[in-house]
Amino acid sequence: MAAIQFANVSFRWGAEPILADLTLTVEPGEFLAVVGPSGCGKSTLLQLLAGLVDPQAGRIRVGGRAVEGPGHVALMPQRDALLPWRTVRENGALLLELQGVPRREALWRVDQSLERLGLEGWGDAYPGALSGGMRQRVAFLRTILTGQSVLLLDEPFGALDALTRLQLQEWLVQLWEQERQTVLFITHDVEEALLLADRVLLMGARGTGRYRLQSVPLARPRGRATLADPAFGRLKAELLADLLQPEGAWRS
């Protein structure tokens, strides 16, 4: 059974088409990156999956069940959205609390995972005391603790400096290669998409609703060495050429 399924999905904001007849299947344990220029509808895709908006046409299924309202995927929003008045532990426990897990048990589950995520010793710190990279780890911890099989990550590393970003990309790819959740990862960075994903969904410019799927046959485990792989360079050039093409020349 597919983890995520879009069947002929169309979506418009007013008269402007955002998605046109999108059909897409994501297998369980697949890492799909979504790349496209600003305003192409990446965030709309995410809102559709999260059940926050409904498509005008087509069907969306998550884990075989039709999406009817929110609460069935784990979302990690842009920036970290940590609540500044909650400690690292309390932030980690937030989504569990929203699911109705008693607070003590939620905190206990957070404590079991702090070390695995490189957050040991930081449980009682407030987000204001953390670096940007640490904050993203807390946000990621909060996301995976929901126990949802589908993770939606919306440009999680977009606000970080280049070095911290690479460190976190390596960290994420390591974690994911062990856990193999289904991930839909939104980014505007082609390199990031190729470093992390099994397949890339390229989205056309705003208003075209066009898209193309590209598989990424690079060896795993991946890391900074992947960046020097000639195949990586070729794929990157190809994807960039597509993204930078004028509207009419888009091939699908």
Place this chain on the structure above:
Amino acid sequence: MTQSSLGAPKPSRRPPRLRQATEILIAVVLILLLWEGAVRWLQIKPYLLPAPSAIWQTGWESRRYLAQHLLATLQTTVTGFGAALGLAGLLALAMHWAPPVARILQPLTVVSQTLPTAITAPLLLIWVGFSFTTKVVAAVLNAFFPILVALYDGLRRPDPDAALLFAAAGASRWQRFWKLELPGAVPALLSGMRVGMVSALTGAVVGEWIVGKDGLGFWAKSMASQLETAETFAAVGLTSLLGITLYLLLGLIERFLLAWQRPQTHR
């Protein structure tokens, strides 16, 4: 994974509070010295402008009266502030939970705020009479608006990313209120309370002025009418000190409640 680069906490940048306090103190002392010198050298008549030393001496001699009036003002201010906090809290919650209430009340509260207490207080005199209640009501009228606006705005403006997080998780309205909106509004509420406290003091003094029984406002007015200028100054100075003390006290509470805001980082 390396801890060193990712795990380093940002160093806190605290303003050098002690230095700032010292600078203010020096400035105040300088002004007082200049004042004292000017009054002595220019031989200004004491009923026009008494010297700081004279004010101090007069104030010390009448300390029992001043203490009594200070206590009255403090009582009115704190009671008025407390009532304003309760009233503003209830109204803000009602406006937040029931948008029609907000649509009706918002313009009304603005109108109520454009009326200075000095104008409405005589009306209170007619309705409530020469009593403690009149003074308290004057304080409430002054204090409740800044608290209401701060809390209502604070409740309505949670971080959009956090709001998206709650929405995608399928959080109930109730969960959103308790875990996102209410804690998120605390900083705004506290700064509203600071402003409200000072406004309550202003309202209380105006009320005392009009009711005319006790309190620093009453004392300053009656002393001024007898050309006891030094005594008036003493009452004015005490009122100012009271306001500053109450303001700083709330600041302390704020520092305690918002411990998570320190150390600050930029995002």
